[in-house]
Amino acid sequence: MLPLVLRRLVSAIPTLFIVATLSFVLMRLVPGGPFDREKKLPPAIQANVERKYHLDEPVWKQYLLYMGSLARGDFGPSYKYLGRSVNDILREAFPVSLQLGLFSLVLSVLCGVGTGIVSAWRPGSWLDRGGGLFSVLGFSLPTFVLGSLLVFSLADSLHFFPPALWEGWRFTVLPVVTLSFAPAAFLARLCRASLLEVMEKDFVRTARAKGLRESRVILRHALKNALTPVVSVVGPLTAGLVTGSFVVETIFSLPGMGKHFVTAVTNRDYPLIMGVTLMYTVLIILANMIVDLLYGILDPRVRVE
């Protein structure tokens, strides 16, 4: 297992290098600099500002400087928040986004797989129809519509939960539910289809023939085999959670990376944009690595390699 992890970590380095280079090039190609104002700065100040952030150097030198500091784990200074480094901002924002993401991942897996099992139990029953309705809603209800709906009903009108910020468990409920809804619906549909397919296999018939109860057949024999396709989507699911977090963190004013990314784009705070992009890339790479490891645990055939 360990060599596999090490190999994956090493192979992630070129990917990160490419993403860093691409985002650097992308940001330098953008017309207009971060210090362009409606009113022009006096030339002396402009020159000073540019010298401070090495913007007066040739682009290749800027690139080398940036990559050099990246290699030391330094994302550089923020252009917008004066006196703060990107590392500083990420150190505060990352835990918020991580909590939000992990809670949502757990909740969506529990709800999704649970709904999938209940739906596959008796296909066509009213429970199955309920699950179907849930997945239709999950596919078509945009995150921001659901978020607004929840804020309007449970926060603004009924005052059950606070409508914004991140300062205790009561604050986590609405954002986590909003963010998990679509992934849960997606997982429910996938899990149902996968279970129904497995239920036709010979070993399930054998288990039934042994006289096992249906619950035991599903939970003990069918589920483990049905989970392989479910595990394989954890990577895309993480990507989906990142996308959702832009919206959820904006709606609920959470001080996480998604919110910072959105404001950084408006402010043209390039080092912050690149820093957040790289953090997300690392997250996605890690998620895909975990998927590969889980695969090996769930399906012994994959382990031979």
Next chain:
Amino acid sequence: MGNARLHTGHRRGWISLIFLVALGTAALGASWFAPYGYQQQDPRAMLLPPGWSHLMGTDLLGRDLFSRMLYGARLSLSIGLSTALISVLIGTVYGAVSGYVGGRTDNVLMRWVEVVYSLPDLLLIILISVLIGRGAIGILLALSLVSWVTVARVIRGEVLKICTQEYIVAARAAGAPHRVILFRHILPNTAGPLLVTVIYRIPAAILAESTLSFIGLGVPPPFSSWGTLANDGWAAMKFYPHLIIFPAAMIFATILAFNSLGESARERLDPGRTGTRRG
């Protein structure tokens, strides 16, 4: 039983199609159907609730929400449709070449698709739209540049499947040039799955665009899509909920209709791929 489910699926598909055609007509004829101008402000009619003179009420500047919704439909739908069209053009060529040529070319081409596919789509769309500018065209291009990878994956899969069929082997044995095999024998047979994929790309693009506009990174004023309207409504939601209810409901209904249409098209055209088996 299975038959009954299939029929309800088709009924849903028809209802969705009728809804979408009506919506498309309303959007195309927005300038005739809209009772007020798109930017027309009325200082005596600010923040009115829905009523007979203003079907969906008015906003902070006294603009008629119903009229703005009609013009917004024009923008949202055309972004959805054009994104789907561009992604099909790019995705089909890319996927077909990758699947047909195979070997190392396929590996390299698909590696790139996998990278784009595995990154968060909104992250890429935002980064690209930063680069090419955030006008309506910029957003459209950014959406298309991310959306095509899904089409490419589907087409490549189909091409790989079709390539093993006997009639392709026969065509090859008969000495047909690659051009003929690809364009006459392979691509027409991908039409079913391709159509299904296209139908699903439209709501995905509408969703992405409205999400971008909602978080304030979408089309800039004076354009306004449904997402922009929802964002305006969000600010005043607590006291004037009608401003967010109508845009949000229309976005939901439209995406739902496209998804239902896609599902019933898939049942009809691409039965092998139907993800959920009907009980």
